[in-house]
Amino acid sequence: MPEEGLAEAFGVTEAARAKINLALHVTGQRADGYHLLDMLVTFADCGDRLGFLPAQADAFTLSGRFGETLAGDGGTNLVLRARDLLREAVGVLAFPVHIHLEKNLPVASGIGGGSADAAATLRGLMRLWGMSLPVETVAGLALKLGADVPMCFESRPLIARGIGEKIEAVPDLPAFAMVLANPLKGVSTPEVFRRLATKNNPALNLAADLAGTAGWLAAIGAARNDLEPPARELVPEISAISAMLHAEGALLTRMSGSGATCFGIFSNIAAAQQAAAALHDARPDWYFQATETVSGGM
Ligand SMILES: C[C@@](CO)(OP(=O)(O)O)[C@H](O)COP(=O)(O)OP(=O)(O)OC[C@H]1O[C@@H](n2ccc(N)nc2=O)[C@H](O)[C@@H]1O
Numbered sequence: 554m555p556e557e558g559l560a561e562a563f564g565v566t567e568a569a570r571a572k573i574n575l576a577l578h579v580t581g582q583r584a585d586g587y588h589l590l591d592m593l594v595t596f597a598d599c600g601d602r603l604g605f606l607p608a609q610a611d612a613f614t615l616s617g618r619f620g621e622t623l624a625g626d627g628g629t630n631l632v633l634r635a636r637d638l639l640r641e642a643v644g645v646l647a648f649p650v651h652i653h654l655e656k657n658l659p660v661a662s663g664i665g666g667g668s669a670d671a672a673a674t675l676r677g678l679m680r681l682w683g684m685s686l687p688v689e690t691v692a693g694l695a696l697k698l699g700a701d702v703p704m705c706f707e708s709r710p711l712i713a714r715g716i717g718e719k720i721e722a723v724p725d726l727p728a729f730a731m732v733l734a735n736p737l738k739g740v741s742t743p744e745v746f747r748r749l750a751t752k753n754n755p756a757l758n759l760a761a762d763l764a765g766t767a768g769w770l771a772a773i774g775a776a777r778n779d780l781e782p783p784a785r786e787l788v789p790e791i792s793a794i795s796a797m798l799h800a801e802g803a804l805l806t807r808m809s810g811s812g813a814t815c816f817g818i819f820s821n822i823a824a825a826q827q828a829a830a831a832l833h834d835a836r837p838d839w840y841f842q843a844t845e846t847v848s849g850g851m
């Protein structure tokens with residue numbers, strides 16, 4: 554991801570990559586209400602950026618297209634929650650820090666911006682404060698911040714089960730050229746889960762020997778996002794945006810997470826960029842971003 558100025562000003566920088574749920578099957582529900590999921594997840598070469606700098610007192614600043622959206626959220630930003638949780642775990646080593654968040658991803662959009670920011674804060678502050686914690690300790694802190702935070706901490710292709718905390722790397726997943734598309738209508742994740750008609754859907758069953766982009770595309774195409782029907786009820790623009798991606802030549806389109814962001818997979822990055830430009834011309838008030846996802850081999 555391009556550094557865009559943060560690198561010079563802040564000694565430690567971290568990328569918070571957009572999370573893409575290539576498939577999301579809801580397979581059950583726990584006694585505490587959280588849903589059991591089977592997810593195939595990858596990460597995009599675009600997202601938010603964070604900078605970390607030692608300071609006299611803690612500070613938090615925002616920039617980027619969607620920075621304003623989060624400006625009035627007091628102490629509730631996931632970046633600050635991650636900072637405070639990590640500080641509690643490490644004690645005196647945790648000197649004051651100025652954190653800057655360049656907010657490029659739309660908020661409440663199913664691509665895990667807040668979760669990726671929280672995960673990047675854990676990574677960045679461990680570097681700034683010069684510490685390494687046991688993997689299980691970091692995983693525990695991440696999960697306290699949200700179900701998606703452990704996988705955003707990994708930021709590489711993976712299958713996640715449980716509520717998102719049981720993670721298995723997928724080293725064979727290829728990179729994809731994509732357009733991310735969002736009508737800039739925030740979606741409430743709990744509301745989408747509440748509207749699910751069926752909680753016990755068939756599990757995600759991927760063949761063990763999937764190979765090449767065509768093989769993976771066919772397997773992803775046969776999978777689902779079970780949250781897409783209830784999200785489409787809440788935000789009818791999801792159907793329109795999905796149709797627009799198809800019309801621009803996407804090989805496969807699907808909604809990510811609880812929406813409303815949809816992704817379209819294209820044959821190459823030039824085709825994705827061309828489609829994003831055409832879509833932007835049609836709806837300059839919406840969000841369209843061409844990107845490549847990371848491959849399992851990275
Ligand atoms: C749906 C997913 C798929 O990746 O992504 P997003 O749409 O948020 O990007 C995630 O599971 C979202 O994870 P995250 O956004 O971290 O969720 P949390 O803050 O832990 O939970 C928010 C709320 O969503 C519901 N929730 C979340 C995760 C889960 N496995 N079951 C649930 O029922 C619960 O109502 C919970 O109170």
Ligand SMILES: Nc1ncnc2c1ncn2[C@@H]1O[C@H](COP(=O)(O)OP(=O)(O)O)[C@@H](O)[C@H]1O
Binds near residue numbers: 632
């Ligand atoms: N750094 C952050 N970025 C985005 N949203 C945040 C952040 N901190 C707190 N939030 C809150 O978390 C909620 C979910 O946001 P987000 O992570 O963008 O959703 P999603 O996982 O659906 O993409 C929003 O309602 C927002 O107000």
